[in-house]
Amino acid sequence: MTSQHSDASFSREAAFDLLRGVSAFTHSPLIKGLAEVVARHPDAEIGVAFNHKQIACKMWARDAVYETIGGEIGTILVLGGWYGVLAGILFDDARFTIGKIVSVDIDETVASVARTLNGAWIDRFNALSEDMYALPYQDHKADLVVNTSCEHIADLRGWLDLLPKGTRVVLQSNDYFSEPTHINCVASLDAFKEQAKLSRLLYGGSLPQKKYTRFMLIGEV
Ligand SMILES: C[S@@+](CC[C@H](N)C(=O)[O-])C[C@H]1O[C@@H](n2cnc3c(N)ncnc32)[C@H](O)[C@@H]1O
Incomplete structure (x- = not known):
């Protein structure tokens, strides 16, 4: 069976969607901010800092x-x-x-x-x-x-x-x-x-x- 996901990398859009969901679930303004960083600052190494x-x-x-x-x-x-x-x-x-x-x-x-x-x-x-x-x-x-x-x-x-x-x-x-x-x-x-x-x-x-x-x-x- 072949996988639907030929690209192994996790896209920025997928990370944003996931973080928006986690922020809604946790009510954390910080996670909401993290989702915004993923969407608006593609060059930031936020994954290292976080x-x-x-x-x-x-x-x-x-x-x-x-x-x-x-x-x-x-x-x-x-x-x-x-x-x-x-x-x-x-x-x-x-x-x-x-x-x-x-x-x-x-x-x-x-x-x-x-x-x-x-x-x-x-x-x-x-x-x-x-x-x-x-x-x-x-x-x-x-x-x-x-x-x-x-x-x-x-x-x-x-x-x-x-x-x-x-x-x-x-x-x-x-x-x-x-x-x-x-x-x-x-x-x-x-x-x-x-x-x-x-x-x-x-x-x-x-x-x-x-x-x-x-x-x-x-x-x-
Ligand atoms: C890699 S980061 C932080 C590492 C540390 N483990 C942390 O998270 O607190 C180190 C930061 O110090 C900053 N930095 C280095 N020298 C500095 C200076 N003289 N004045 C202000 N910031 C400086 C760098 O630009 C960098 O963003």
Whole structure:
């Protein structure tokens, strides 16, 4: 018997239909945004940013933030925010009451995708195409600064020194040294603590994945 489906690839239209159905079933504004991204941004590598490992790391951050500092947060700055997945995960969680999230990334191609993904909260969400080393942090008056891309930036402590003293931060890095875009991995949680040198540590943990371990710190600079 021959298959009706000669093309083994899953079409964009089929992915959009499926996600629209999942969004109707789950009532999740984030999944609705994901369907819109699939339809409107054919070049975005949203499947990488939304794969189960990336999602596990973002849910880990979300739950640790909730348990460590609670769900009422004014302004959140997400650096290296990519397609805005973490912002969407935080907005989509009813435990949180968030004033505003600003997602910042040096890659100019990602901001429009992040805005589409977070379309349900666009009055409280913005995506900026900026270098995190050149941001006017005093002006942003962030209640929480998140950087889950620490393995991607050359001088972590140099960047932390740009934040106002006492700023609350959530940091993630990993020991995935073999990935070429990871220019600043750490070998262990202790090495990450040593690299960040936070003035106050509220949480430190490790999340083993199949190929690498992700590390997270929550504290104050
Ligand atoms: C691959 S992504 C995110 C990986 C990480 N696991 C995550 O999901 O949080 C890393 C992002 O950091 C951004 N990035 C790297 N250097 C940056 C800088 N100096 N300022 C702002 N964004 C930067 C890149 O453009 C990229 O979108």
